[in-house]
Amino acid sequence: xxxxxxxxxxxxxxxxxSELADTLEWLAHDAQARQIWSDYHVLGEALRSGEAASGTRxxxxxxxQRLQVSLAQEAPGVVVDDAINLIAITxxxxxxxxxxPLKEDAANDAMFRWKLWAGLASLAMVAVIGWQxxxxxxxxxxxxxxxxxxxxxMLRDPQLDALLAAHRQFAGTSALSMSAGxxxxxxxxxxxx
Amino acid sequence: xxxxLWIGGVLGLLAxxxxxxxxxxxxxTPVNPGVxxxxxxxHEASRRRVYSGTFVVWxxxxxxxxxxxxxxxxxxxxxxxxxxxxxxxxxxxxNDQVVTFFPETRLALAEKRQSLGLFPxxxxxxxxxIAQFYKVRAVGKERVAGFEADVVELxxxxxxxxxxxxxxxxxxxxxxxLQTLNDARQILEQAAFSELQLDPPLDIRQLxxxxxxxxxxxxxxxxxxKTDAAAQGWRVSAVVPGFKPTHCYRRTLEAAAPGAVRDSxxxxxFSDGLASVSLFVNVFDPQRHAQPDQQAMGAxxxxxxxxxxxxxxxxxxxxxxxxxxxxxxxxxxx
Numbered sequence: 001x002x003x004x005x006x007x008x009x010x011x012x013x014x015x016x017x018s019e020l021a022d023t024l025e026w027l028a029h030d031a032q033a034r035q036i037w038s039d040y041h042v043l044g045e046a047l048r049s050g051e052a053a054s055g056t057r058x059x060x061x062x063x064x065q066r067l068q069v070s071l072a073q074e075a076p077g078v079v080v081d082d083a084i085n086l087i088a089i090t091x092x093x094x095x096x097x098x099x100x101p102l103k104e105d106a107a108n109d110a111m112f113r114w115k116l117w118a119g120l121a122s123l124a125m126v127a128v129i130g131w132q133x134x135x136x137x138x139x140x141x142x143x144x145x146x147x148x149x150x151x152x153x154m155l156r157d158p159q160l161d162a163l164l165a166a167h168r169q170f171a172g173t174s175a176l177s178m179s180a181g182x183x184x185x186x187x188x189x190x191x192x193x
Numbered sequence: 194x195x196x197x198l199w200i201g202g203v204l205g206l207l208a209x210x211x212x213x214x215x216x217x218x219x220x221x222t223p224v225n226p227g228v229x230x231x232x233x234x235x236h237e238a239s240r241r242r243v244y245s246g247t248f249v250v251w252x253x254x255x256x257x258x259x260x261x262x263x264x265x266x267x268x269x270x271x272x273x274x275x276x277x278x279x280x281x282x283x284x285x286x287x288n289d290q291v292v293t294f295f296p297e298t299r300l301a302l303a304e305k306r307q308s309l310g311l312f313p314x315x316x317x318x319x320x321x322x323i324a325q326f327y328k329v330r331a332v333g334k335e336r337v338a339g340f341e342a343d344v345v346e347l348x349x350x351x352x353x354x355x356x357x358x359x360x361x362x363x364x365x366x367x368x369x370x371l372q373t374l375n376d377a378r379q380i381l382e383q384a385a386f387s388e389l390q391l392d393p394p395l396d397i398r399q400l401x402x403x404x405x406x407x408x409x410x411x412x413x414x415x416x417x418x419k420t421d422a423a424a425q426g427w428r429v430s431a432v433v434p435g436f437k438p439t440h441c442y443r444r445t446l447e448a449a450a451p452g453a454v455r456d457s458x459x460x461x462x463f464s465d466g467l468a469s470v471s472l473f474v475n476v477f478d479p480q481r482h483a484q485p486d487q488q489a490m491g492a493x494x495x496x497x498x499x500x501x502x503x504x505x506x507x508x509x510x511x512x513x514x515x516x517x518x519x520x521x522x523x524x525x526x527x
Contacts, residue, residue, distance in 0.1 A: 159481065160488075160495060160506065162446045163458075167471035167493075167508040169306055170440065170462045 007036045011044070228324040231345075232466070235359070238366030241265060246338065246389035247277070252382040252491025264397040271400045285404035292404055301410040304417075323466035326350050326435040335360060337369045338386040347467070352376060353433050353515045354468050355492055365391060373492040373510065382491035382510075417444040423526070425459050427474065431522035433515055435465040463509075463519070470509030470519055477504045487513055496520060 249258040272286040342360040360370035370385035459474040482504040496507045496516040507516040
């Protein structure tokens with residue numbers, strides 16, 4: 001059925017321009033279309049979380065209504081606009097595996113703002129893991145040598161920290177650059193010395 | 194040194210180093226004659242330029258960034274580093290004199306960092322040992338902070354130290370990016386300019402005035418007494434290859450926590466020209482000194498251990514086994 005194909009294409013971010021606009025218009029006004037959309041997202045959630053996502057069309061609609069009401073009450077500045085007015089001209093990927101950075105708001109997310117809230121926690125974890133992975137570089141088997149201190153720059157033992165700072169005073173013997181060596185050590189010194 | 198001479202010099206050095214590394218594979222005891230000259234040239238380049246920019250450091254899962262200004266006039270060098278993350282802090286360096294301002298606590302720490310001035314002489318005194326422990330090879334070109342840079346890899350010849358990848362800006366030789374690598378060539382730590390301005394209009398007098406303006410700040414000068422291990426009753430019996438003792442100080446570190454005991458610490462520093470290790474010796478105190486421990490943050494490793502009536506702490510940008518060897522090699526003289 002053509003409508004299913006359109007929704008599927010929308011979910012995969014393959015629609016653009018007027019086709020995208022028409023599909024979203026249709027979704028906004030046709031209950032059956034929303035059911036198809038909902039089905040695709042239930043499928044997506046199930047694939048991602050490995051659990052069967054529950055919810056009927058009616059519950060979703062009622063939830064959306066309650067959410068819109070409470071949003072309007074909590075944040076008077078927030079305008080829940082018609083999706084069609086927020087469409088980007090170029091396709092925005094709404095694929096199931098897309099990870100969006102916190103700051104970016106895909107144009108058609110306004111219609112599904114609740115998804116952002118659910119995604120916040122997982123995005124934060126991705127950011128943390130992302131740093132670790134990036135620092136590990138090389139092969140995916142973790143950098144076994146560098147055991148990461150979870151509390152950050154300040155080690156748990158303040159006395160050890162004082163010794164670290166004392167070491168860094170002299171660690172600038174690095175030949176490579178006065179600035180680089182000095183900076184590398186300065187950037188991590190702590191005030192409590 | 195004129196720019197063209199310098200570019201020619203560096204290109205020549207890189208060509209020599211590339212050739213030398215191939216040649217070295219044939220010889221049974223590889224010696225790389227170009228390393229010392231290359232390091233000296235790079236070191237000098239950063240001393241003689243005026244530049245400013247934003248620097249970012251990644252180590253042990255953490256990131257810190259700072260703004261940097263560097264001016265030089267004749268033999269005088271002035272540098273200012275202002276942290277952009279964590280505790281606000283502004284550090285000024287005039288040659289080997291350093292003043293750190295902490296605006297939140299209105300504290301200014303004034304200290305001397307001798308090591309920064311001594312480097313070129315140190316290289317000469319260490320003679321060819323640095324070339325014995327690191328091999329240099331050019332690995333390509335990359336763009337960093339909008340500037341074209343040559344990439345050079347410094348590989349350790351043994352497992353007692355880490356390797357480095359160095360990006361130097363092509364026209365000036367300024368180090369714009371630096372990575373510390375472990376023996377699996379994974380990045381332990383890296384630092385790079387995210388943006389850089391060469392020859393900005395900076396006034397050395399203005400920076401100097403800012404450094405001397407300690408009005409409204411409590412100025413503290415941590416006391417350090419220069420000494421040597423033998424005078425303190427210690428000797429290094431087994432030396433880790435390549436590392437030479439540089440300084441030894443008896444000092445009283447600032448109380449890390451309110452009410453904490455402040456005792457005198459002996460700090461002995463060793464260096465192989467690129468990495469350095471500090472051995473701290475305290476009188477053993479069962480209340481403060483708990484379990485022997487090893488920790489790491491980025492390339493910096495620490496090791497604490499009891500040795501008779503003493504508590505030893507080893508800190509350095511070296512693998513854990515190197516710290517263990519240092520602690521093993523430090524002996525109390527009878």
